[in-house]
Amino acid sequence: MTDPTGYRRPDPATQPPYDVPAYGSTHHRHPKQALVRVPHTLTEVSGPRFSPAWYAPHADLSTLNGKAALGERIIVAGRVLDEDGRPVRGAMVEVWQANAAGRYHHPGDQHDAPLDPNFLGRGRVFTDEEGSYRFTTIRPGAYPWRNHPNAWRPVHIHFSLFGAGFAQRLITQMYFPGDPLLAYDPIFNGIADAAARERLIARFDLDITEPEWALGYRFDIVLRGREATPFENDGAH
Amino acid sequence: MTAATASQTAGPYWHLIDFPEWADLLRADGPNAGVAGGERIVLTGRVTDGQGAPVADAMVEIWQADPEGRYDGAFHGFGRCGTDADGMFRFVTLKPGPVPGRGNQTQAPHVVLSIFARGLLKPLVTRLYFEGEALNETDPVLQAVTPARRATLIARPTGAPGEWRLDIRLQGEGETVFLDI
Numbered sequence: 226m227t228d229p230t231g232y233r234r235p236d237p238a239t240q241p242p243y244d245v246p247a248y249g250s251t252h253h254r255h256p257k258q259a260l261v262r263v264p265h266t267l268t269e270v271s272g273p274r275f276s277p278a279w280y281a282p283h284a285d286l287s288t289l290n291g292k293a294a295l296g297e298r299i300i301v302a303g304r305v306l307d308e309d310g311r312p313v314r315g316a317m318v319e320v321w322q323a324n325a326a327g328r329y330h331h332p333g334d335q336h337d338a339p340l341d342p343n344f345l346g347r348g349r350v351f352t353d354e355e356g357s358y359r360f361t362t363i364r365p366g367a368y369p370w371r372n373h374p375n376a377w378r379p380v381h382i383h384f385s386l387f388g389a390g391f392a393q394r395l396i397t398q399m400y401f402p403g404d405p406l407l408a409y410d411p412i413f414n415g416i417a418d419a420a421a422r423e424r425l426i427a428r429f430d431l432d433i434t435e436p437e438w439a440l441g442y443r444f445d446i447v448l449r450g451r452e453a454t455p456f457e458n459d460g461a462h
Numbered sequence: 463m464t465a466a467t468a469s470q471t472a473g474p475y476w477h478l479i480d481f482p483e484w485a486d487l488l489r490a491d492g493p494n495a496g497v498a499g500g501e502r503i504v505l506t507g508r509v510t511d512g513q514g515a516p517v518a519d520a521m522v523e524i525w526q527a528d529p530e531g532r533y534d535g536a537f538h539g540f541g542r543c544g545t546d547a548d549g550m551f552r553f554v555t556l557k558p559g560p561v562p563g564r565g566n567q568t569q570a571p572h573v574v575l576s577i578f579a580r581g582l583l584k585p586l587v588t589r590l591y592f593e594g595e596a597l598n599e600t601d602p603v604l605q606a607v608t609p610a611r612r613a614t615l616i617a618r619p620t621g622a623p624g625e626w627r628l629d630i631r632l633q634g635e636g637e638t639v640f641l642d643i
Contacts, residue, residue: 236465240469240584241469248583251582253515253633256586257634260641263641264602272525273539310463331478392643396470396476397470416468424464
């Protein structure tokens with residue numbers, strides 16, 4: 226049997242480490258032993274396929290039972306590509322976030338900010354043939370956390386993505402341009418490479434913006450690409 | 463070439479995308495309804511941190527082959543389970559078969575486990591193997607692990623029918639072997 230083509234290994238500076246001293250929750254949760262590197266097999270290069278028939282899409286977070294959530298309505302759209310710029314088709318994208326006041330619809334969130342009965346803050350969309358996705362939501366609020374004195378999370382939306390291979394699995398956060406809290410956030414700044422951090426910040430996009438309706442933000446996401454194969458290098462015409 | 467997007471923590475509120483029924487891969491109204499054959503098993507375990515405290519807010523995901531060792535068959539080998547107040551997870555699934563490895567190798571039956579949580583800026587990935595499998599002796603991943611730590615990857619029967627347990631220790635004594643995939 227031919228060996229499967231694995232996924233490329235990331236430049237360590239472009240991904241956060243497990244141990245980030247400024248982020249307190251990592252202290253007792255990061256492994257102290259070195260990870261064991263495994264070559265990719267069918268286990269890593271295959272991955273679950275999510276059918277919208279079983280995993281119903283939910284692309285409008287801005288209303289619940291026909292009632293509008295409070296806050297600034299926004300549209301978030303972008304493409305999911307691999308490192309070679311190829312669209313990742315049919316990828317399941319899950320999102321979750323705080324409401325406009327900076328509170329999650331979650332029993333663990335006791336921040337003294339109002340809950341919005343018309344906002345749950347979770348959604349699920351699938352990429353199309355171009356790797357594009359799109360959803361409508363409410364711009365989330367910043368909120369305090371107890372990591373350090375006067376700590377506030379920058380405004381963000383959580384993203385969960387499944388590519389074709391389990392090794393492409395990604396959970397990340399989308400941030401908003403110009404947020405002054407980014408400079409103080411140990412989660413965002415846990416990534417050493419400035420360009421890699423910058424790519425987590427969505428861009429305002431007038432083409433996504435809908436007149437008289439909602440501002441648009443573009444957030445493109447890149448999943449790991451395949452290692453070069455002899456087949457792909459054999460490009461002589 | 464643009465490098466892959468950086469990972470960020472799932473945080474403490476990931477339960478907004480928790481659908482507890484996903485932990486039962488054999489649920490009657492799920493993607494495996496109508497998939498016949500195979501041995502029903504339960505996979506359970508406790509996730510603890512470097513102080514031995516339960517990790518009560520973790521998201522555990524599994525990915526596995528079907529009973530014939532295939533990833534491209536009808537069986538949907540994915541599950542997600544949140545840990546409870548005691549750090550416990552529990553999946554209901556089918557026992558996977560041996561999977562082809564690289565070259566002429568054969569991988570022992572295994573289930574991939576990924577742990578996402580507050581305090582993890584990227585997932586911790588490990589594998590669950592089954593005690594007593596003859597193929598464990600030649601499995602390439604198990605063989606790449608020092609013998610003293612190998613047991614952290616091998617689930618044992620609990621005594622309940624079809625139930626296997628593997629505890630996950632994120633840090634410290636008995637630390638689980640995590641994989642760089």
